[in-house]
Amino acid sequence: MRHLVLLGGGHAHLHVLRALARQAVPGVRVTLVSPFSHLVYSGMLPGLVAGHYAHSDCAIPLDLLAADAGADWDEAAALGMDAQHRRIYLSSGDELGYDVLSIDVGSVMDRNTIAGASEHGLFVRPIERFASKLDSLLLLANKQALSLVVVGGGAAGTEIALALQHRLGARSRVSLVTGGAPPLSSYPTPVQQLARQLLRRGNISVFEDACVEVAADRVTFGSGMRLACDAPVLAINGCAPSWLLGSGLLLDDNGYVAVSATLQSSSHPEVFAAGDVASRIDAPHPKSGVYAVRAGPPLARNLRRFMMGSPLQAYLPQQRSLNLLSCGGRRAIVSWGSFAAAGAWAWYLKNHIDRRFVARFSKTSKVARVELDAQQ
Ligand SMILES: Cc1cc2nc3c(=O)[nH]c(=O)nc-3n(C[C@H](O)[C@H](O)[C@H](O)COP(=O)(O)OP(=O)(O)OC[C@H]3O[C@@H](n4cnc5c(N)ncnc54)[C@H](O)[C@@H]3O)c2cc1C
Structure with missing residues (x-):
């Protein structure tokens, strides 16, 4: 049986897990590795800070999504990897081997750029x-x-x-x-x-x-x-996780995983990457949740095709996106290209989009809940 490892419970992997829950890939075992059992949806974090949301409103249960997809759940962070020998070194001290790897670990904040x-x-x-x-x-x-x-x-x-x-x-x-x-x-x-x-x-x-x-x-x-x-x-700029440096994967100048139009690593075709951690040399785009979410469906499709031996499809990200920024109270700034406006209506739009996103990934099957509760 081949082993697909999903490293990181980021936005793109939410789609991959849902696609696997709908239809498993025959002969493939899946493991999701991520350091927290929930993904706190970043778009709702300012609303959580402002007091508009409870923690549970913004949290997507990764362990349940994994159970629903028939995947093993490993609560750990990658501290290193060896792409040549297809191994990942985890914070738990374990080593994990893979046949196919998909990386969606986001970016990190460098804790050492500012003294103290x-x-x-x-x-x-x-x-x-x-x-x-x-x-x-x-x-x-x-x-x-x-x-x-x-x-x-x-x-x-x-x-x-x-x-x-x-x-x-x-x-x-x-x-x-x-x-x-x-x-x-x-x-x-x-x-x-x-x-x-x-x-x-x-x-x-x-x-x-x-x-x-x-x-x-x-x-x-x-x-x-x-x-x-x-x-x-x-709340400083994100940067690439430093553990990628020794991985053997081809990285861009900023240390992010260089990927092609099929979301495969430019150096190791059995490794895929999406979201903030991936860098499209041919079609650069801003690092944001919107782009990470959009990469989800093509990533899910190409992982399935790769494991089934079918030809992969190129993915071209959109160049523009609707931007919504929350403003403390129940108001937001909305922008599209050079158009910008602010108001309570923009907050209601943002609130609706964000809540719908979290709800979509929080409705996991009853079977997954029962199985996971039994294991704990
Ligand atoms: C306060 C704030 C507000 C934001 N608001 C917006 C917004 O409104 N709209 C927007 O488009 N973007 C927004 N962003 C940017 C957005 O958060 C990121 O672009 C987006 O999260 C990237 O998604 P991702 O899937 O690449 O990674 P992430 O969402 O960061 O997910 C990465 C996942 O991988 C896990 N992980 C991390 N390291 C490891 C490791 N070593 N091993 C295994 N797993 C690991 C993490 O725990 C997490 O589950 C905001 C960012 C911040 C900080």
């Missing part, structure tokens, strides 16, 4: 860990007024800063440190303008400076300025 951040910073990734630490931050905020600094001027940092200010109210103070550029600098100007208005209205101080050091009670900027801070929240 690994000791004192609250990193937004892994999202599952951040979500579990959020309650203690909120408890502290109930007891005393807090001064919080969010580091990272991209979508994640801006949304989290707005969400924290909404949740904690005027008693606490939230600042946003962007790294130098204006907030949301990779977005069209109208989106940046709307975000600025909202940050100003929320009394969030924006520092277009780099954060160079984080200590227990303050952050230091590149300009030398220091800001008192009870909890630095790190």
Whole structure:
């Protein structure tokens, strides 16, 4: 029997698991490896921080999806791999062999780029860990007024800063440190303008400076300025997992897995990759959940075809996507190309899309639930 390993319970693998639940591949054993039993849906994280959602609203049960797909569930993280010998080294100390491997582990935040951040910073990734630490931050905020600094001027940092200010109210103070550029600098100007208005209205101080050091009670900027801070929240850019470096897989200049139009590794055809961890040299696209989700169905199709010996199909990602950014309260910014608008209606649209996404993958079969409960 051949062994298909799905490494990481990311967005694209949700589709693969659902496709396997609908129709198994004969003669193939499947294992899903991921460090948390749930995927916390990142699109809903700002809403969780703002208090619009409970943890259970945003969590997709990976263990149940695996059971439903007839796959083994291995709660562990990959710490390394050897593509030549088809082996993965896991945090549990186990080694896992594979015939076919699909990687959807997302990106990571480098804990060492800012001095002191690994000791004192609250990193937004892994999202599952951040979500579990959020309650203690909120408890502290109930007891005393807090001064919080969010580091990272991209979508994640801006949304989290707005969400924290909404949740904690005027008693606490939230600042946003962007790294130098204006907030949301990779977005069209109208989106940046709307975000600025909202940050100003929320009394969030924006520092277009780099954060160079984080200590227990303050952050230091590149300009030398220091800001008192009870909890630095790190929402910095994602980067490629460092364990890929020694894997033997062909990587792009930033260390992400180079894949072709069929989502196969450019060096090892039995390895597939999708989502943030994959890099399409021929058709680059932004790293976002939207693109990771879209890669799911073609990945599922090509994994099945590969294992059945059928020709694979090329996949061309769309170049534009609808962007929805939450703004603290029940409002969102919507953008498409250079068009941008904000309002409560955009939040209702985002809420509807996000809840429907989670619901789609949370309705696993009763059989899977019973079998998994019996094992535990
Ligand atoms: C606060 C925030 C808000 C965001 N909002 C949006 C949004 O509204 N829209 C949007 O399009 N994008 C959004 N993004 C970006 C989005 O989260 C990512 O682009 C998306 O999650 C990428 O999906 P993925 O499938 O590649 O990986 P992920 O969703 O990151 O999933 C990776 C999976 O692999 C597991 N894993 C990680 N490391 C290992 C390992 N070593 N071994 C095994 N398993 C591993 C993880 O636990 C997880 O289950 C947001 C990001 C953040 C931080």
